[in-house]
Amino acid sequence: MKTLKSFIMAHADDLGNLFKFSAEHTCRSVLHSLENFTDIEQLVIKNLTTGFFLNYEHHLLASGCSRNTSACYFRTLRAICRQAELQKLLMNVHHLFNGLFMGYEETRKRALNIEQLRKVADADLKDAPSLGMARDLFILSYYLRGIPFIDLAFLRKTDIQDNVLCYHRSKTGRPLRITLETWMWEIIERYRCDDTDSPYLLCIIRKPGSIPEERRQYESALRLYNKHLYRLSVKLELGVRLTSYTAKHNTFAI
Missing domain, CATH: 1.10.150 (DNA polymerase; domain 1)
Incomplete structure (x- = not known):
């Protein structure tokens, strides 16, 4: 059976x-x-x-x-x-499956207003490095037109040419070109992967390997990222729960 x-x-x-x-x-x-x-x-x-x-x-x-x-x-x-x-x-x-809801229900966008976004960007997190990294990646995602965390994690060093970031969204395949400004570079340099054997730009996928191994690292990093963003939203009393999707909702990203 x-x-x-x-x-x-x-x-x-x-x-x-x-x-x-x-x-x-x-x-x-x-x-x-x-x-x-x-x-x-x-x-x-x-x-x-x-x-x-x-x-x-x-x-x-x-x-x-x-x-x-x-x-x-x-x-x-x-x-x-x-x-x-x-x-x-x-x-x-x-x-x-008769009578079961199997569609999609429109949900309210989880965007921050300008005051909340400034509060996140200006927070002093020197004593909480894990929250600081989550905040920095969140702000970088916002600067990069709401780049999804999966695309941020798998950005390659070769995706930057002549100060322009070129990548394709993993979900839609849509190509994007973004000129990197000084404030973007500050965050990138802070978390740049310095392993010469790694193709990845940021130290999110820490041990390059097989696709399943890298995917497990990404999923673990995503869980920690969302956990730290939640702790950050509580610490700053934002009244909005920060998630890996929030930066996207604060931009015109599609």
Whole structure:
């Protein structure tokens, strides 16, 4: 008897082998969430019902999960169930997800006003170097037109030519050219990677290696970055939670 857990784990492994690490992370998050909801070890995939998924949705929302995260989880589960349908282990998969929200709900932009942004930039963080680095990378992201943290982490030394930063957004492939001003260089020099064997501009990916190894370093750095940004927003009493997305919302970046 094939269980839902075995299908989820196989799907996550397949995504990882294709270097689709974000989708793999979502898949493993679904598994962890389901383990908190039910005895997934005993959940045979052919026994799945619409009622089970409706109860799971209620559990997610009651636990504080956003509707967009819930919808993302169910889109992942639908893809997994479609694989089971191809193996003749499920029928009429589209009916299993009737009544579930699987779209996208527009959320309020988490932008800072000019006073809050100045408060972040001017904060004295000499006694809190981890918060200082998070603040500096946040400000650099703002200067660089809201560059996403993943693109910041994987900037290469060769992306700078004649004082111009040229890179492609990882999500959209859109090319961007940004002339580097003095205040941008000050932050870059502070966190520049001085390892001559590393292709990366900043010391975020500290040990270049295989794609999975570098991806794990990025995800660890992102978690720490968001943790420190949250601590910074509390310390400065901003009234807005800083995240890796906030700098993007404070620019015209798309």
